Amino acid sequence: MFRIPTVTKNLLIINVLAFLAMKLLLPVTGVDLNDLFGLHFFMASNFQVYQLVTYMFMHGGWEHIILNMFMLWMFGAVVEQVWGGKKFLFYYIFCGVGAGVMQEIAQFFWVYFMLDGQQALSLGDSIGVMHQLSTQLNGLTTVGASGGIYALLLAFGMMFPDEKMFIIPIPIPIKAKWMVLGSIAIEFFSALSMPGSNVAHLAHLGGMIFGYFLIRYWRNHPGQSYRPGNTQFFSNLKAKWDARSQQHSHNEHSGNPDWDYNANKRANQEEVDRILDKIRKSGYDSLSHEEKQKLFDQSKK
Known part of the structure; x- marks a missing residue:
């Protein structure tokens, strides 16, 4: 199993610590961290702009955080190793904020149609009513990393569309795309x-939408920001192959009969070296599907 890269590991730690702090402080002090750092509806009295960032580090219960952290570990580790830490973190936060914005828009129209169903209101009149109900609207609070995590799922699917994965309870592997x-x-x-559901479905979609357009922008402007921000992953991969090559070369000169095996290893190494050189010259997105798949397979060894 590959090592969890730095940013993904720190995100996991921060989320877990924030959840445990919420669980411990609420019964002892009465302070609800989800109320402070969760994303309130923008017409509610407790809304703060910083909540567009902090809400993605808060969670509502054990099932919520366990599922989200599992997905963050599973997809985030691979995406960060390919992109590098800085680019990965920017993508994660950007998409998380985008998911929050989408949730705010969805909540606005949900409240508007609820008010309009009781009494016909214009859009302007409904804003005035919402302002009067700002305290009651504090109950519309969103927490969770799902928006950013669904964006990571999208990024993984766009980078490795044909990678097969097992999804419980489906008994057969499914391609990422x-x-x-x-x-x-x-x-x-x-x-x-389920427009009034406790699950922020539009936030999940919002994270994927913002992620899709950001990836498309990077792909259309490779010279600006789509080159991998951190080549450490690829350098480590090359060093690993170099070390294996030296070992196999020594075995050959010692009379090892598995010449064909070693020859295949050498050819494999040369192919990986060629792919890494191509990344350094032209960026990750210049790779073909087969080249991306080969790098992905090697990252798991």
Whole structure:
């Protein structure tokens, strides 16, 4: 199993510590950290702009944080190793904020249609009513890292679309691209059928939408920001292959009969070296699907 990269590891630690602090402080002091750092509806009296960032580090319960942290570990570790820490963190925060913005918009229209159903109101009049109900609207609070994590799922699917994965309870492996499309469909129809649900389906979709357009922007402007921000992962991979090459070369000169095996290893190393050189010259997105798959397979060894 590969080592958890630095940013992903720190995000896991921060989320867990914030959750434990929330659980410990609430019964002892009565202070609800989810109320302070969760994302309130922007017409509510407790809304603060900083909550667009802090809400993604807060969680509502054990099931919520365990599932989110598992997905952050599973997809975040791979995406960070490919992109590098700085670019990965920017993408994660950017998409998390975008998910929060989408949730705010969704909540505004949900409240508007609820008020309009009771008494016909114009959009301007409804804003005045919401202002009067600002204290009651504090109950509309969003917490969780799901927006950023769904964006990581999208990034993984776009980088490794044909990578097969097992999803419980489905007994057969599913390609990443179909898993992404399935997730989009589920969240979209869930948002339509359950507009008042406690699950922020539109925030999940919002994270993926912001992630998609950011990745598309990076791909269309490779000279600006789409080159990997950290080549340490690729350098380590090359060093590992160099070390293996020296070991196999020594075995050959010692009369090792497995010449074909060693020859295949040498050819494999040369192919990896060529891919790494291509990344340094032209960026990760210049790789073909087969080259990306080979790097992904080697990152797991």
